[in-house]
Amino acid sequence: MDAIVWEWVNFMLRWLHVITAIAWIGSSFYFVHLDASLRRREGLPKGTHGEAWQIHGGGFYHMVKYNVAPAQMPDELTWFKWEAYATWISGFFLLVVLYYRGADLFLTDQTVMELSQWQAIAISAGSLVLGWVVYDRLCKSPVGRNDTALILTGFALLVLAAWGFSEVFSGRGAMLQVGALIGTMMAANVAHTIIPNQKKVVADLLAGRSPDPALGKEAKQRSMHNNYLTLPVLFLMVSNHYPLAFGTGHVPEIVALVLVVGATIRHFFNSRHAGKPTPWWTWGVAVAGVAGIIWLSALGPNADAVAATGNGAEPVEFAQAEEVILTRCSMCHAEMPAWEGLPAPPRGVRLDTPEEIQRHAGQIRLQAVLSDAMPPGNITMITPEERRVLAAWTNRAN
Structure with missing residues (x-):
């Protein structure tokens, strides 16, 4: 009976995780699209960045974005945070129920490294905390002032983490751990940077002070990181169902290619939404990256x-x-x-x-x-x- 209960707990947590992830990704993609599609026009309120007209479900919507904040606090304000929090919480509990509870089956491989269940759990959970701290400090360092340098450094750190996990866990566990690390970084961006900065802006408005523009700039940088990491993290989470993705001994290389493929696909759509020249080259990069992943999967351990x-x-x-x-x-x-x-x-x-x-x-x-x-x-x-x-x-x- 206990096995049946745990199986349904696993199922319900997975269902909840998918539901909340859809809500989070949907709102994230929508607002990045909205931000990119804003256009400046005459007659907009002072301090606005631009506007966009949209139609959906039989109705017209008029969106206006302020560079920092409106002159006064509106009576009602919708916050977008619970989707991110619920996605991470449900994902962590799913990690506990499936990977921590079944560490000997899904997380460890004694031929890679001899680990007890609790040693594997401690390394897994500790790396999530450490990974966020390193990433957060990197964003706040001088490197964080240059988006290109920050992206390249972050990419190198994630690939290095993938290599480290593959030296400790099974291929399945390593791939999942990289996904959990990225998901933790994304959710922590919301909880520790984006929402706190927005709260500071609201507090300044209520106190009659002018909000600091740097707060919005920092929050937007983290939001864009989340946007470009979404497709890779989805691949990594789904990969545990596909043995050629995790079980061929090339986890770091595949993670590196997935990061590039996911980011270039998002760049294509972000550019299109912004009305910029269509970067068709991104699909060439994506196809080449997927071909590289397939080629690596053919170089399996056997x-x-x-x-x-x-x-x-x-x-x-x-x-x-x-x-x-x-x-x-x-x-x-x-x-x-x-x-x-x-x-x-x-x-x-x-x-x-x-x-x-x-x-x-x-x-x-x-x-x-x-x-x-x-x-x-x-x-x-x-x-x-x-x-x-x-x-x-x-x-x-x-």
């Missing part, structure tokens, strides 16, 4: 074993592959899993009969040959020789 299964290779009988699978996989992938906490075989995949093994040959090749995704965290200590057996058999079976 590439030599795959190459050795071509024409003329010594055949492997099904019985040899079956022995490996029953020894290393079927304790989870069985009608009644023997692994504690699993109420049913993951994704409904059973590997406890010859017929089921034959039927899932393609998935076995993807998960255990073309990548090291399975067994998760190599919890059953499958050997390279056993993977070569699976490579040879699945090559014939497919």
